[in-house]
Amino acid sequence: MTEPPYPAFNTLAIHAGAQPDPATGARATPIYQTSSYVFDDVEHAASLFALEAFGNVYTRITNPTQAVLEERVAALEDGTAALATASGHAAQSIVFHTLLEPGDHFLAGRQLYGGSVNQFNHAFKKFDWHVIWADATKPESFEAALNDKVKAIFIESLANPGGVVVDIEAIAKIAKKAGVPLIVDNTLATPYLCRPKEHGANIIVHSLTKFLGGQGNSLGGIIVDCGTFDWLASGKYPTLSEPCPSYNGIRMAETFGDFSFSIACRMLGLRDLGPCISPFNAFLILNGIETLPLRMQRHCDNALSVAEWLDSHDKVDWVSYAGLKGNAYNKLAGKYLPRGAGSVFTFGLKGGYDSGVALVSNVNLFSHLANIGDTRSLIIHPASTTHSQLTSDERKAAGAGDDVVRLSIGIEDKDDIIADLEQALEQA
């Protein structure tokens, strides 16, 4: 008997992690809306607490609906395991809590989602973790920023919102030489467009809130363990390589091998910090993922059409979409995002601040809000909203100058998307 080949991406998006429910035969993954699970007996309970047996104890640590989501995303990213969390930011907090000790440093590409910049600059400082900023468009800037205390490097594969495609392989080489893991936030690309593990990432994080869930209804985050970093050999990460006082002295990396990072994140980080995902959110995101390949392709095709149309519009000064020929990142997009350059990008209005305000005030199909990665097309004028507390100069430095508009192109009919922009631009 020949064994069928390992399933491809579309099949995994629907099936990975999900078998019919053993108790009821339900084919869709049930929402296990429960806080806790009965033990079979005292011995079973003891084995679960000692991590000797697989099984559920309490939903802050594991939940069967969440588990299907985790295995699904791990399979799509070709990782060894994953851990879902309450939000993308929760995922990042747990990753760094597992890797860093007080006083440690990490490098991050400056071209990041603004919320991550805040998290790294301010919230992490209270844990005595220190970010050193490098330039994600210049891989050599990471090498120059290294020091003995650096324990990790963090980048976005496709940076939000600027349309910057990062040369993951070049930065992965620097991380490897320095003996530290490379963490890639793959939120904007999703594994449909880019699989960072293939380019040398060791840990992948996502905000599931965006394209993976894809319909703007649920917060969620996830950590994918690529299983490619040798924590025992490194010895720089005591949470993984030293005996664990709260689990009888086991060493995570020895007991759980190539999925030990995910187990350490769950059994220590999530257990102790607490930001678990709701089973209902896990269910909704899981349903979203089933159509990820179809949605993502349409997002990209629509975005390219809209970007080309804007590029030739009189009132538009510039368009920053890596899918456009002649864009500075078009070559890297060809390598890292061959199926499309995503659907989030910015453009500049010749009319500046007032034009931006007029545009977002006159759209009728686009929704004016602060999110990305929805079936619906979304628009925001950062200078008058997310970045309104900054001075004009500060806004410019953050890539949110007065003229900048950010779009997240949805999966509506592209002619309707363009028609809405056309009528709103007439009034801008």
Next chain:
Amino acid sequence: MKHDQYSDRYIRRLLTTHKTFAFVGASPKKIRPSYFAMKYLQDKGFRVIPVNPGHSGKEILGETVYASLADIAEAVDVVDIFRNSEAALEIAKEAIEIGAKVVWMQLGVRNDDAARLAEEAGLEVVMNRCPKIEYGRLSGEIGWAGVNSRTISSRRPMLASKGIQHRVIRGD
């Protein structure tokens, strides 16, 4: 046979046809991987006999520890090696002598000479795998911890006859 990858079907057959393991290098320490694996396999209904000359005569998880494979009176199906890769060749020779059916080397243990020798003597071989992880993977239990089982199935998982949070592997 090639040993870089094993089909699920091969591993499933080995884990559903054999019932008695000998763990060479079994540790009495509760936090060692061999102890975790032994406890788990016992829980799934396997007999696991520990072999470790440093602890012979003592008990691990209710089983007497033997000094060597040759000291075990009953038939052993699978010899699972929790030692370094170099030690695997001698252990494979002993496995052949006691009439074992399978030589299994733990995660991180690989010795191609030992594998060839065992295969020439008609034994089957698995290298660089843990039977606990493989059992958890093929039964679906490992997915409860978010681990990628690298399998898909539209069939209902099989529950063990005892308890709720226990699954078993389906034979082909």
